[in-house]
Amino acid sequence: MDQILTVIVDGIIYSSWLFVAAIGLTLIYGVMKIVNLTHGSFYALGAYAGASFTGAWLARGYPPMLSYAVLLASALIVALVVAPLIERGILRFMYAKDEVVIMLITYALFLILEDVIKLVWGVDPYFIAEPYGLLGSFEVGEMTYPTYNLILVGIAIVSGGGLTLLLRGTRFGKLLRTVIHDPEVSRAMGINVDRFYLVTFTFGSLLAAIGGAFTAPTVSVVPGLGVEIIVLSFAVIVIGGMGSLPGAALGAVIVGLVRSAAIHYAPAVELFVIYFVMALVLAFRPRGLFSLAEPRKI
Amino acid sequence: MGVVLHAKDLNKRFGAVTAAAGVNAAIEQDSVVGLIGTNGAGKTTFINMITGYIKPDTGSIEFRGRDITALAPREVTRIGICRSFQIPQLYSSLTVFENMMVGLGVVLRNAKLGGFFSRGRPYVPGHEAPAEEVAERILQRFGLADYRNKNAQVLPGGVRKLLDIALTMVAKPSILLLDEPTSGVSAEEKFGMMDMVMTAVKAEGATVLFVEHDMEVVSRFAERVLAFYDGRIIADAPPEIALRDPEVKRYVVGGELHRMDEQQGSAHA
Amino acid sequence: MNSNRTLLILGVVLLAVIGAGPLLPQWAMFLLTIAIAKGLVAQGLMLQLRAGLVSFGQALYYCIGAYTAGILGRFFGISDMLLEMICGAAVAAFIAFILGFLLARYRGIFYGLLSLALSMILYGLLVKSEALGSTDGINILPSTVFGIRPGQESVRHVVLVAGCAIAFIATLLVQRYLNTPLGQLAAAIKDNEIRVEYMGASVREAIHIKYVVAAALSGIGGALAATTVGHIDPDMAYWTTSGEFIFITILAGTRSVVAPFLGAAIFGIIHTVAYDVSPNTWQMTLGTALLLVILFLPEGLWSLFNRRKAA
Numbered sequence: 001m002d003q004i005l006t007v008i009v010d011g012i013i014y015s016s017w018l019f020v021a022a023i024g025l026t027l028i029y030g031v032m033k034i035v036n037l038t039h040g041s042f043y044a045l046g047a048y049a050g051a052s053f054t055g056a057w058l059a060r061g062y063p064p065m066l067s068y069a070v071l072l073a074s075a076l077i078v079a080l081v082v083a084p085l086i087e088r089g090i091l092r093f094m095y096a097k098d099e100v101v102i103m104l105i106t107y108a109l110f111l112i113l114e115d116v117i118k119l120v121w122g123v124d125p126y127f128i129a130e131p132y133g134l135l136g137s138f139e140v141g142e143m144t145y146p147t148y149n150l151i152l153v154g155i156a157i158v159s160g161g162g163l164t165l166l167l168r169g170t171r172f173g174k175l176l177r178t179v180i181h182d183p184e185v186s187r188a189m190g191i192n193v194d195r196f197y198l199v200t201f202t203f204g205s206l207l208a209a210i211g212g213a214f215t216a217p218t219v220s221v222v223p224g225l226g227v228e229i230i231v232l233s234f235a236v237i238v239i240g241g242m243g244s245l246p247g248a249a250l251g252a253v254i255v256g257l258v259r260s261a262a263i264h265y266a267p268a269v270e271l272f273v274i275y276f277v278m279a280l281v282l283a284f285r286p287r288g289l290f291s292l293a294e295p296r297k298i
Numbered sequence: 299m300g301v302v303l304h305a306k307d308l309n310k311r312f313g314a315v316t317a318a319a320g321v322n323a324a325i326e327q328d329s330v331v332g333l334i335g336t337n338g339a340g341k342t343t344f345i346n347m348i349t350g351y352i353k354p355d356t357g358s359i360e361f362r363g364r365d366i367t368a369l370a371p372r373e374v375t376r377i378g379i380c381r382s383f384q385i386p387q388l389y390s391s392l393t394v395f396e397n398m399m400v401g402l403g404v405v406l407r408n409a410k411l412g413g414f415f416s417r418g419r420p421y422v423p424g425h426e427a428p429a430e431e432v433a434e435r436i437l438q439r440f441g442l443a444d445y446r447n448k449n450a451q452v453l454p455g456g457v458r459k460l461l462d463i464a465l466t467m468v469a470k471p472s473i474l475l476l477d478e479p480t481s482g483v484s485a486e487e488k489f490g491m492m493d494m495v496m497t498a499v500k501a502e503g504a505t506v507l508f509v510e511h512d513m514e515v516v517s518r519f520a521e522r523v524l525a526f527y528d529g530r531i532i533a534d535a536p537p538e539i540a541l542r543d544p545e546v547k548r549y550v551v552g553g554e555l556h557r558m559d560e561q562q563g564s565a566h567a
Numbered sequence: 568m569n570s571n572r573t574l575l576i577l578g579v580v581l582l583a584v585i586g587a588g589p590l591l592p593q594w595a596m597f598l599l600t601i602a603i604a605k606g607l608v609a610q611g612l613m614l615q616l617r618a619g620l621v622s623f624g625q626a627l628y629y630c631i632g633a634y635t636a637g638i639l640g641r642f643f644g645i646s647d648m649l650l651e652m653i654c655g656a657a658v659a660a661f662i663a664f665i666l667g668f669l670l671a672r673y674r675g676i677f678y679g680l681l682s683l684a685l686s687m688i689l690y691g692l693l694v695k696s697e698a699l700g701s702t703d704g705i706n707i708l709p710s711t712v713f714g715i716r717p718g719q720e721s722v723r724h725v726v727l728v729a730g731c732a733i734a735f736i737a738t739l740l741v742q743r744y745l746n747t748p749l750g751q752l753a754a755a756i757k758d759n760e761i762r763v764e765y766m767g768a769s770v771r772e773a774i775h776i777k778y779v780v781a782a783a784l785s786g787i788g789g790a791l792a793a794t795t796v797g798h799i800d801p802d803m804a805y806w807t808t809s810g811e812f813i814f815i816t817i818l819a820g821t822r823s824v825v826a827p828f829l830g831a832a833i834f835g836i837i838h839t840v841a842y843d844v845s846p847n848t849w850q851m852t853l854g855t856a857l858l859l860v861i862l863f864l865p866e867g868l869w870s871l872f873n874r875r876k877a878a
Contacts, residue, residue, distance in 0.1 A: 035676055090858075099676055100621050104817070105861055107810060111854025118847050231687055231806060238680060272691035279684045282677060283669050349765070375767035387762040389755050400755045403748030404768040469767055 002141045007260045009140050013149045015256025016156035017215065022233040023159060023248050024207035030243030031180050031200040033099065037106040038086060039233060040226030041113035042079060042205040046212030048117055049074035051126035051221045058130055067131045068151070075213040079206035082113075087201040092194070110226070118223055125220040132217035152214060159207060160249055167245070176200070180243075235278040241288020250289060302327040302505055303379075303473055308347055308357035310529070317343040318354065319529040325473075325505060330496070332520030332537065333509045334550050339526035341509045342384065345475045349381050350374045361473075376408055380471035384478045384509075386462035390451040394442055394461055397450055398433035401468035424470035432468075439498040440464040456483045456491065463495055467502065474499055476508040480515060488512060492519055513541060513551055525550050574742075576825055577735050584731045588724045596723040600795045602835045603730045605815060606828035607788035610741060611781030612816040613827055618777060619757030623679040624686030625812050628659040628782040630804035631689070632789025634699065635659075637799045640708035648710045648729050652790040659786025663779045671775040686804050693801035704800025707793050730791045734828070737784060742824050744780070749773060814857050818864070 021043060028036045053074045054067045086109060094102050135147035167173040179186045179196045187193050212225070219225075236255050240247025255274055262270045269276075281289065303325040310318040317340050325331060333341045346352045348359055350369045358367045366374060389397050406429065425432040437443050440460050445453060450461065459479060466474060479495060480488040492515055499506055510516050516523060516537055523540035525533035527549040533540045540546055588596065608629050615622055632655030639645040639654060666685060673681055694702055709716060710726055717725040744750045752773050755763050760770050793799045802808065811834065819830030841852040 035680075100679060101861065103676060103679070104621075104813065105858065107813075108854040108857035108861065111810075111850040111857065113854075115848045115851035115854075123847065227807065231683070234680060235684070268695045270691075270695075272688055272695070275684045275688040275691060279681060279688065282673070282681045282684065370764070372764045372767050372769055375765055381765065387759055387765070389758040389762065391758050392754060400748075400751065400763075401766045403751055404763070404766045407748040407752075408767055465762070465766070 003264060005141045006143050007264050008257070009143065009145065010263070011253075011257035011260035013145070013152060013256075014260060015252045016149075016153040017211070018232065018236050018256055019156045019249055019252035020152065020159060020207065020214070021211040021229055022236040022252060023163065023245065024204035024211075025233045026237040026240075026243055026245065026248045027163070027207070028201060028204040029237070030245075031176065032095070032197055034091075034095075035099065035103040035106070036201075036204070037103065037110045037230055038113060038205070039208050040230035041110050041117070042083070042208035042226075043212035043215075043229045044117055044226035045078040045082065045113070046075040046209030047216045047219075047221045047225055048121045048126065048212075049078045049209075050213030050216040051128050052121060054131065054216070055126065055128045058128065064130055064134055067134070071131065071213040071216070072210065075206060075209035079202060079209040083202040083205040084198060087198050091201070092197075095197075110230075114223070114226065117226075123223055125222045126216070127220050128217055130217070148217065155210065155214060156252075159210075160245065163245060232274065235274050237288075238278050239281045239289060244288060247288050300327055301325065302362055303348070304360040305344070305348065306358050306360065308344075308354040308359070310343060310347065310352065310354050316340075316529040318347065318357075321357070321529070321531055323524055323531065323534070325507065328503065328505055330505075330519060330521045331507045332516040332523045333507060333526065334511070334513070334516055334523060334540075334546075335526030336550060339550075340529040341526050342477060343529075344526070345381055345477055345507075345509070348374070348475065349379060375469050375471075378470070378472040379475065380466040380469050380473070381475035382459075382463045382466050382477055382479060384481060386458040388450040388453075388458060388461055388465070391449070393447050393449055394437065394453070395433060395446045397461060397465060398436060398468065399429060401465050402429040402432055405469055436464050436467050436498075439494075439501070441494055456487060459483065460491070460495075464498075467498070470502065471504055473505045474507070476506065478509050478511065480510065480512060485512075488515055489518065517541060574739070577738060581731050581735050585728055588727055589721070593723050596727045597795060598835045598839065599832070600723070600727045600730050601792060602831040603727075603734045603828060604788040604792035604795065604831075605812065605834065606831035607734060607737060607791070608785040608812050609815040609819055609827035609831055610738070610824060611784035611788075612812055613819065613821050613824075614741070614753070614777045614781045614784075615774075616816060617753035617757070617821045618774060619753075620674065620678050620774065621813065622682040622781070622809070623806065623813070624682035624684070624809050625781070625785055626804050626806070626808040627682070627686035627689050628663065628785035629789040629792070629808065629812070630686075630693070630799075630801075631659045631662060631782075632656065632786030632791075633793035633799045633803050634693070634789075635786065636790040636793040637699075637705050637707055641705055644708070646708035646711045646716075647714070648712050648726065648791075648794050649733070651710075651794060652729075652733055652787045655786040655790030655793075656783040657786070659789070660779050660783040663782030664775075667775040667778045670778060671771045683806055683809070686809060687806060690801050690804040690806075693804060700800070702801060704798055707797050707799065709797075710794050726791075726795055730795070733787060733791070737787060738824050741780070741784070745824065749776065753777070811853070814853060814860075817857070818860050820864075 024042070025036060025039045028034060028039070050071045054070045057067055057070045058064060090105070090109065091102075094105055097105075132146055132148045135151075137144050137146045138150075139145075165173075167177060175186075175191055176196060178189070179191060179193055183193050211229075232255075236251035237244075237248050238251070239254055240249065240251030255277065258273055258277060259270060262273045301324045305321055305323045308318045308321040310316075315338075321340070321344060333344065335341050343352070347354050350366070350371045350373065354367065358365055360366065361377060361379065366377065366379075369377075389400060392400065402425075405424065425435075427435070434443070437446060440463065442457065442460055442464060445457060445461075450458070453461065459482065463476060463479060466476075476495070480491055483491055496506070496519055508520070510520075520537050523533065523535060523537045524531050525540055525543070525546045527545075532549065533543045533546045535543070541551060584599070591599075608625055611628070612622060612625050632652075635655045635658045636651035639651055645651070670678065670681060693699055699705060710722065711717075712725055712729055752763065752768060756770050756773060763770050789803065792803075815830040815834045816827065818833060819826035837852065837856060838849070841849050
């Protein structure tokens with residue numbers, strides 16, 4: 001029983017992390033219909049900025065409890081600066097192109113950003129563990145978990161719930177859903193679709209950066225951080241259905257639990273099992289678990 | 299003469315919509331049949347079922363005595379039943395000539411294992427001439443020779459239609475299903491176009507079914523008319539009789555005849 | 568491209584390589600061989616691209632080819648180059664045949680993502696596999712050809728010639744294939760699948776065949792690369808490796824069967840120079856180059872630009 005509990009708690013924590021990492025990607029795909037590979041870059045940017053700013057903050061002896069705010073601020077800074085640059089500077093001209101071409105363009109941008117990060121922050125690992133241990137720990141059964149993990153869960157809930165509220169309850173959300181449904185018609189109705197795209201791209205990238213920033217205290221921040229997250233995020237949103245918010249949640253939970261179970265019961269297949277599930281879903285329900293139709297050909 | 303295509307008691311529903319209800323039709327060899335009916339009456343569904351694009355809920359379709367209900371579109375094409383489309387389905391990035399060559403290539407491939415081992419220019423089965431010659435021949439017959447090297451994308455509407463129909467000839471069909479061959483073509487050009495199409499098609503000895511909204515075209519070219527309404531065939535007779543049938547007049551022709559009367563009454567040139 | 572011209576170019580290159588090869592410095596021969604290996608993979612990608620399909624996981628078969636060569640050496644003591652390449656192709660083709668039943672049903676980004684997932688599955692398996700050296704990989708036995716082990720001085724040249732010869736044959740076959748009706752169906756499939764089906768051809772079958780052929784080519788490339796480098800590791804299946812192949816293919820375009828090798832050669836040069844100048848900006852260079860090619864080299868990406876969006 002205890003083992004199952006551990007698997008579940010581990011799974012939930014991992015799922016929260018996955019969810020936060022993935023919702024930006026599914027948001028951007030849902031609204032702009034583009035597969036955005038710079039997602040990994042923003043995750044890495046958030047992690048690096050978070051680690052370096054917080055490191056500097058703590059080194060100066062400022063209150064450690066505020067380091068969480070610093071993490072958030074770091075994510076905000078990188079996202080609000082870099083995302084609009086990319087969207088306005090390059091992507092904006094590419095929307096008419098084929099979806100695979102756009103994906104390739106974001107791939108090229110990702111490659112460039114990987115090295116930009118190396119140039120700015122160097123190749124040595126960043127390690128800021130303090131925020132991780134600051135909040136103490138709690139126990140579930142026989143296992144002890146740092147309370148910090150609850151922050152991840154909290155962020156997941158807040159961002160998921162917040163976005164849902166935004167989409168359903170606000171005027172902005174309604175307009176956004178119109179744009180999602182049909183950009184051409186929206187434009188004809190006078191909606192500034194370009195502005196919506198800019199906002200969506202920035203916000204989606206911000207979410208990725210937040211995911212990266214708050215992961216920074218739990219790992220060693222090294223080059224290549226962004227690469228893994230891209231494929232992982234894709235697995236999550238493909239399973240749940242690309243463009244679907246509840247789908248991302250479902251995908252995150254499934255991947256999180258499956259991976260947790262794998263680690264505990266069959267560690268050899270840990271890496272393999274996530275992609276296997278993704279391939280399975282693509283094979284039988286390519287639009288994700290949250291849809292009914294299938295894009296099969298004759 | 300004999301029945302070459304037989305639709306037996308076809309039924310098809312899409313949710314609450316009845317696309318076909320007890321559709322029965324026996325098509326004779328070499329005949330020319332006009333399919334009429336308002337939009338949504340079931341004409342295109344009928345063609346889709348014959349060509350295997352959709353399967354009927356119940357009922358069957360026989361071609362020369364063989365049950366073809368379960369065949370996929372490509373198999374239906376291979377046995378000699380070809381169709382054209384309401385909206386022309388062309389290879390827009392290729393030229394008119396290349397469009398034809400792709401089709402002929404497929405026919406070749408189906409017969410001779412892809413041509414991987416062949417030398418020189420193999421003869422296309424059914425046409426008994428090299429592919430390039432067959433393509434030219436068909437293009438000539440449809441008046442498309444001048445457009446030979448133009449990209450399909452830039453063709454005017456009527457020409458696109460012609461190319462779409464010309465492509466159906468590639469597989470040497472014995473039955474041709476034309477879905478609104480003259481739609482989008484101006485009233486003056488309709489007759490000329492149908493003339494050309496019918497001459498070209500009949501030269502190959504095919505049985506023709508065509509969907510048409512213009513009753514004048516129907517009465518001129520069809521030997522027999524099948525009138526559809528609400529998924530049912532409400533009339534099956536030669537045009538003179540079918541077009542005067544009160545049910546047909548009410549559910550299908552009604553509006554058009556009215557306009558035809560008006561035109562005859564007004565002082566239009 | 569005109570098939571006679573292709574034949575001519577290939578013939579000249581082959582002769583040049585055989586004759587002038589030994590005059591080249593070792594590193595040049597190494598680069599050329601790798602360019603041939605990667606060019607083969609790009610050729611496979613090109614076949615799929617002509618039908619409008621971009622595989623984001625072609626490295627799967629590259630890696631399979633490489634590990635087949637490695638396994639032949641490690642567990643069976645076989646070190647014959649040509650055998651390694653043939654087996655690499657065969658194993659890759661076999662696996663592609665099976666996976667093709669799944670993959671041939673999908674298009675666009677789903678085709679790309681599924682192929683990506685499959686390559687990452689292999690990566691995950693290899694990383695965890697102790698028997699196959701996990702992240703360290705394994706070394707390849709020194710190459711032999713027809714039982715003879717070339718001397719230290721000439722081994723590079725021998726490998727280059729063998730690779731060139733195989734690539735020559737493969738390219739000729741691919742060229743032949745592209746001239747058949749099935750080969751020419753690619754453009755039609757990319758343009759209007761419904762029309763293709765209604766003409767009497769099976770789109771799924773055509774794509775399945777192209778997928779298998781592409782896999783076989785990639786398998787040869789992988790085995791050749793393994794032999795040349797002398798070492799294999801799971802990174803050969805990683806998605807960034809697939810990205811390199813995509814870059815080469817896009818650079819090369821889809822018009823000519825010889826272009827992929829040229830693209831691979833250019834890629835090799837860029838890679839070497841960039842690494843010499845500044846190893847930490849290699850990805851930036853690659854990314855910028857990719858962006859420039861996408862934006863300004865229409866010949867390469869022209870086919871993708873003209874692709875009709877599915878209705």
